[in-house]
Amino acid sequence: MSDQDTFSLALLDPQLPCPPGLCSANGADPASRFAVYRNNVQGSLINALADSYPVVHALVGDEFFRAMAAAHVRQCPPTSPILKDYGRDFDVFIRGFAPAASVPYLADVARLERLRIDAYHAADAASLSPERIGQHLANPDALGSLRVGLHPSIAVLESPFAMLSIWLAHHGEGELEQIDPDQGEVVLVLRSQWQVELFRIDSGSRAFIQRLLEGLTLEAAMLHAHDISPAFDPARTLGLLIRHGAIVQLQAAS
Structure with a gap:
């Protein structure tokens, strides 16, 4: 193991000793100085997770969250210098974190919070006007070869739990006590007019x-949706996407 690997491991695990070979310019104890630095690094990563996942934080309380976040820091060190990217797979970690099993919807709430961050920072793209979209959709014969490009901020998430209602209740919309957490929900996440909406x-x-995100034609996507849910209403869903500027490209499949 290289000196850098030894240093990195010790930096994230308080159970490991101070790496050998460190020295201090003013003669202070290197182990003591390293402990302070380690606490600062771990604290900044834990605080970053708390900032990114405020509802998860609120659901389990500060003490539990910080203990869970510390375990995540030890198991999943940063892979990017961009702090907002840290904890991208926090929901995956939560799903395997045994002490969190008593809150079965916690991982999906975390995933929803991450999708909101991703939507906020997604690239921008100019929306097609409703008039231009209408011209393309007016020709039924073209639907079989028409591909729909969606805004880069768009994501969808389905959960067996009431993740959206729980998230909304923590933002002043609804009462948490009145929510059935086992009522599954499906969420569309997108950024419209610089605001992330759910x-x-x-x-x-x-x-x-x-x-559509996977590149299927409009007709193929509609057929698949009807297989999943015979009651699927394409006009309603397309209307939602059009109203919020989510369609950025229409082109015939090659």
Whole structure:
């Protein structure tokens, strides 16, 4: 193991000793100085997770959250110098963190919070006007080869839990005590007019949007959505996307 690897491991694990070979210019104890530095580094990463996942933080309380975040820091060190990117897979960690098993919806709430961050920082793209979109959709024969490009901020998430209602309750919309956490929900995340917005949608709409994101033609995405949910209403879902400027490209498949 290299000296850098030894230093990095000790920096994130308080159980490990101070790396050998360190010295202090003023003669102070290197182990003591390293301990201070380690606490600062770990504290900054834990605070970054708390800032990125405020509802997860609120759901479990500060003591539990900081202990869970510290375990995540030890297991999943940063891979990017950009602090906002840290904890991208925090939901995956939570899913495997045994002490959090008593809050089964916690991982999905974390995933929703991460998608909001991603949407906020996603690249911008000019939306097509409703008139131009209408011209393309007016020709039914072209739907089989039409590909729909969606805004880079868009994501969909389906959960067996009431993740959106729980998130909204922590932002003043609804009472947490009145929510059935086992009531599954599907969410569309997008940035519209520089604001990240969340919309409750159905499983058919989720399947439709996901297939568009994967590059399927409009017709193929509609057929898949109907297979998932026979009640799927493409006009309603397309209307939602158009109203919020989510369609940025329309082109015939090659």
